[in-house]
């Protein structure tokens with residue numbers, strides 16, 4: 001990689017065999033796992049597979065991404081072997097007769113990125129023994145610095161009137177050094193599990209724990225017909241959320257900015273903000289914790 005600042009290939013690679021054994025079949029929806037040494041973006045790879053008709057349950061993992069995508073059109077940096085970059089293909093709009101799952105209506109899909117945030121909190125607590133918190137909707141914070149992010153993208157189905165497939169992409173900084181951390185344009189500092197003092201930074205068990213937790217929550221949510229309250233997902237999300245109760249500034253997708261107190265997350269996963277203009281329900285935005 002001429003010119004690349006990332007030269008630390010002494011970091012151990014992920015083991016496809018160990019991931020495969022642990023993930024496929026016994027653990028929920030995951031059917032097929034692809035581990036790539038390098039790709040542009042695992043989200044782009046899974047979206048392409050979805051467009052080609054791939055069924056639910058594909059997991060793509062990359063040791064390095066050259067065009068990793070972040071939220072709001074940002075770049076997500078994935079130095080080789082220093083983090084986890086993975087995307088999964090979900091089709092919540094399809095019925096699954098053998099599980100008794102009815103299609104989830106698209107208005108419930110907003111919970112999927114938050115569900116991934118809950119899985120991140122659980123995996124990091126279990127393996128790294130760190131108390132991570134979520135900044136709404138799903139930035140994983142350790143001591144106020146961002147350690148992981150989630151990008152969920154919808155892939156429109158084809159006629160007649162099909163529900164979209166959802167690609168859920170997760171990026172977790174595991175052993176990035178301080179000089180490898182990205183600068184966030186919003187001013188939010190970044191960190192990695194290692195820099196935050198993780199008890200363990202072995203990526204194989206971390207990825208297994210993450211995918212198991214993701215599978216468990218997805219199944220609970222689908223068992224409950226996509227109801228985040230009945231499935232316990234909203235409660236678990238609120239338990240890990242650092243935003244509710246804080247003074248916040250939110251940059252909205254249309255460029256407007258609102259300030260107020262974050263008072264809750266509604267049954268659709270929207271953030272409730274009590275500000276000078278009354279209560280707002282926000283479906284998307286960049287949150288800054290003020291106090």
Ligand SMILES: O=C(O)CCCC[C@@H]1SC[C@@H]2NC(=O)N[C@@H]21
Nearest residue numbers: 041043068069070071149169171
């Ligand atoms: O916080 C964010 O901005 C979201 C970052 C999401 C990054 C992950 S890495 C794996 C997957 N592939 C991508 O291109 N993006 C997501």
